Amino acid sequence: MVRLPDTNPSASEALKAGDFTATRSSKSFAKVPVDQTIEQTFNRDSKTPGGIVGFSRNKGAVERWVLTAHECAAVTSACYSLAGLDRDNSSTTHKDSTKHRMTRDQHDVEAIGKVLSEYGNPYQPGDLVNLATRDVPSASVQKDLHAAQTVGENAVQEFIANRMVTDGSSISDVLKKNKLETFKAPAKRKKSSRACRADTALQQVKLFQQLVVMAQVRTIDMRLLLTHELGTLPLSLAQGDGTPVTTQKSKLMALLEQVEDVAEAANSIPDGCALVIDAMAMLRAQTSLPPTFGQVSEQVLKYLVKLLVSHRSSRLDFVADEYHTNSIKSFERQSRSHASAGHIRRHVQRPDQAIPTDWSRFMTCGENKTDLVQFFADQWAERQAALLLHPGQSIYVTVGVKSWRLEAKDDGQFSASVEPLLECTHEEADTRMFLHAEHSLCRGASSVCIFSQDTDVFVLALAHSASLHGTVYILTGQKSKRRVLNVTAIADKLGPTVCGALIGLHAFTGCDAISAFSGKGKARGLKLVKGNGNLAGAMAALGQSFAMQESIFNGCKQFVCALYGATGSSADVNGLRYKLFCDASKARDPRQLPPCEDALLQHARRANYQAAIWKSALQRQPDQPSPDGQGWTIEAGVLKITWLLTNVAPKEVLAMVKCNCVVGDCSSQRCACHKSMLPCTDVCGCRTCSTKPGSSHLTSSTTTSESVEDSSDSSDCGSDSDPEPADQNDAAT
Template identity: 40%
Template sequence: MGFHDTLKKLSLRTFTIKRKKKPENDPVGILHSDRSTFSRIALVAQTRQMDMREVLSYPLGPLPWSLSTTSGTLIKTSKSALLPLLFDDNSGSETTDNAGDGALIVDAMALLRAMKVNELPSTYGEFAALVLSRLCRFMSSYKRVDFVVDTYRQVSITNLERTSRMSAGALRQHITGSIQRLPRQFSKFLAVGENKSELLEFFFTQWQTPELMSTVPAQKELVVTSGSSCVMIKNNDASPASQPLPDLVCTHEEADTRLLLHAKHAACAGCSHVTIKTPDTDVAVLATAFCRSIASRLSLLIGAGSRLRRINVNAASNKLGQEVSSALPGFHAFTGCDTTSAFAGRGKKAAFKLLCSDKPVSVLARSAFVAVGNKFEALPAEHIATLEKYTCMLYNATQCSSVNDARYQLFCTRSLQSSQLPPCRDAFLRHCSRANYQAGVWRRCLVASPVDILSAHQDGQGWQLRSDGCLTIDWTDLPPAPRSILEFLRCGCKTGCSGGSCSCRRHALPCTDACGCRHNSPVACTNCMEELAACENEDAPLADSVDE
């Protein structure tokens, strides 16, 4: 190679390889945990009495594998699989937009994430103007446009999901002014909650300057939120102004619920039709559940470009029926969302099909899901029993009413790993608590500042508050297996286990192959099953002769 020749690009190993990690739901990790537990079970079962029903009432691992990944995070399911079940082509689609004087409610973060990197301007000031121009473009079809944001709290159940999104990389940058340059790694910038809070507050301030307020079309309304604040910007008679909207000052954390609150406000303000623009399945569920409480016709705008689809939420909800629609928040939280686990290997489609069937358990399950989230207290025992039976049906254990019984039946009749079994009852009850809390937040989406949410503590609702102020998932209080297996009692005798020094004999237990007397003792063990059986056989004829 000559001195001036071009060097070929080499694939050198860098520190980025350290970021690669095993898949969260790693079957190898689960198999290693199962192997450790079941090897102890096999040894104990050889010589000692053991109730497998009791054993299977434990999680059989450091975490309940039917709800948790090997890294301790929530098992995820495809939430979008629920959309075609809620909105089929015959009941929920609209091909034309006849909004007229309607309102468009926009999910702020979905709008920002949809922007391509090559569309981003150089500075924050230009970015604020670009986003505002896109909102004003919507006003050609709508009288009112709402820009609805999330809030980001230090202690929150949603932080667990946001932390997992930051695993791909995060970039923290303080916003100091409009001429500051926008980071090129914009997706990493949006992965940090503090960045999003500062960016949305920057928009909120910039859009209320006379220069940008004048770009809002005349006789149109722009509703902008930031934190708990909300203002309406109008440009009437060439005199732009902003005014606060006290009815929309709220304590909602997620934009999912705040979008419905704004939809209700727009309907009450006289908008004949309200459209929510969002890709989130959670919002679709809430819109279907609560559209009857919104005075105007409600639609969803999903997708982009040629795949843009308008959904008539009222028509879809009417086809599902009021009972199924009202059950959706509890059902969605129970079968898996951003803050609750899905059941491993059990998706939305099968669960929804079971919910809508005519089986007796489905009828009871619909009533139970309607009650999930009505109160933040523990669910009544009858609803817990119904949800337990519903879970057994999900796992095709049709003859069982308890998840522990279903675990035993499936373990005996099929060759399943512990991740393929239903959760044990203790983990199941905590999962119900998390689903009840999340559904409770959703069911109060039409109230600006629900008092019972402020008084309800997330700690103890299936989560635990650590000493550093962070919430973690409270999976279960149970150990992985019964104490007799975890603290596997084995002696180290070298004298045949004939005296009181043998720990197995003191606890009235026979020695097993794991005891030292089987391998290190020159004298045969007298406390093993074989010796004890031989003694019983020698005593049996003597007992017969005495009886004779």
């Protein structure tokens, strides 16, 4: 093509003039390429049913067909003309100018406009958004997508440098994946329970191997050994994958309901009762939803107005959670997200925006729920509440730290304003609902009913009932088990001692954020609190302040000893571990032993922190410190549970001191064992040591397996060379 002006000037000029197309009709914008014209004219007229391939195997017949094809095509074209059939469609109207085509194009343009209007501007600054689903990827996915081009360019340069410029690798070697996350990146799966148990068993086997070798010549104090967890996790508090042990919280509610003459005290919500609803619990339970967020907003508001009318109430509080970054509730929220195969992030922006097909996954993301409540408040305040609320009715909606009051006045006017007395810094709706309940009671309501199925809310209601200026009810349960509980009557029957200890008891024996004791349910703890005033006082002391005092921890140790069957007022948790371990009547599972004192201290700090949050439910802005150092640790911006602060085993077990003395009898300070005042063991590399078990039978050529075999026969904990054990327990060890 570069030499075309010299080799074929006429062709070059024709191409420059645009003569590489052909016009077969008088239509505008109807030129087609020359090769396409040949296909549509000559080749079409000379075409046979099978083409050249397969119509004949006779070489002469094929040659005759090639020589006469153009004449046959001309005859075919002339026949069409004689018959009055114009296959070129000489109409002057272009097909894109027909009425049908213009109608269809107009419909397509309107559809595109509707989609763009619904999804918004995809080029506006902010998070990356999937244009089809409006899903927002996680921060790690966005980071990888932004860096994809740079990573690819670097990979190309590395390929050229290593495989083409130098002989570092063969050009045919397999390329390594960059492993960048995308929108379709699968949710991170939790480690299976079987794999977690295998890891725990492997750790125990390794520790046992060390103990077997050491026990040949070194005295091991079992009392000291059991002051440690002997593993990276306290198995009485943590599962093998590092998540907290869970318990059946609802058992505590069932036990507290079993109060004589109180269960039948309330059959329904009294008329005129103020209503307080856990917003997120209600929204998560929705199953039949309309297709758009605007319709969902209207449906929820109609349901709330229906509740006001049916109970003849004038006030309803719609209370939602906040979602902080380093929240102690993050572990429970992560487990919900894993249970629903990860969450999806989607901005809620427009009333006509379609809701996600998987509503449960959408509701596992805290940012989604925050956007949703904000969207509801905006829609209700703008027009929906004014149309649906009856005169004299008001709805309070929490959005962040603020609470909006939507009120339809008796004169028909509608107002939307912020209620300053309800601005608070509470994260959980569990505590914030009681602030709203107290506000409604102080504003003239004689009773309040809280809609919640959570045991946490029931426990808080019993604990705070004495501070609330009115009767408190709770609507709980589902379907046939749906019931109304008179919390005030139940609290009066239980008494102030038990009610005052419930918050500490519930936090200490396991809740959403705090681990439970493996195999120890709520029933045992409640029985101890009801029957022992000292233990009730120990649980009541939890949460008095965010900083836990030593006296409170002593009470926690006494409670744990009683929980695991100790009699009297013992508070020696480590001693109880040793006693239960040595109990020959039962084969003890490590999970059935109480945690060591160090693990229990971290657990008590976490329980005290949670109890302090619950006890400050009636304060608008409690002075809540960071959970860092309160049984949790913030690492790389992520809150993690601190299970242990001390070593998992004594130092002499972990260090496994051994020497490699080539000469001498290991009696100098150059010997690591002698320097640590420890006898040598079979894992030592010394050859002429007199302190190693079975040393008289060892030679320089003896293998490690033989030395272990000999030492097992000739040396034991109770050999003549060992010091006399301190007591029978040590001798048994």
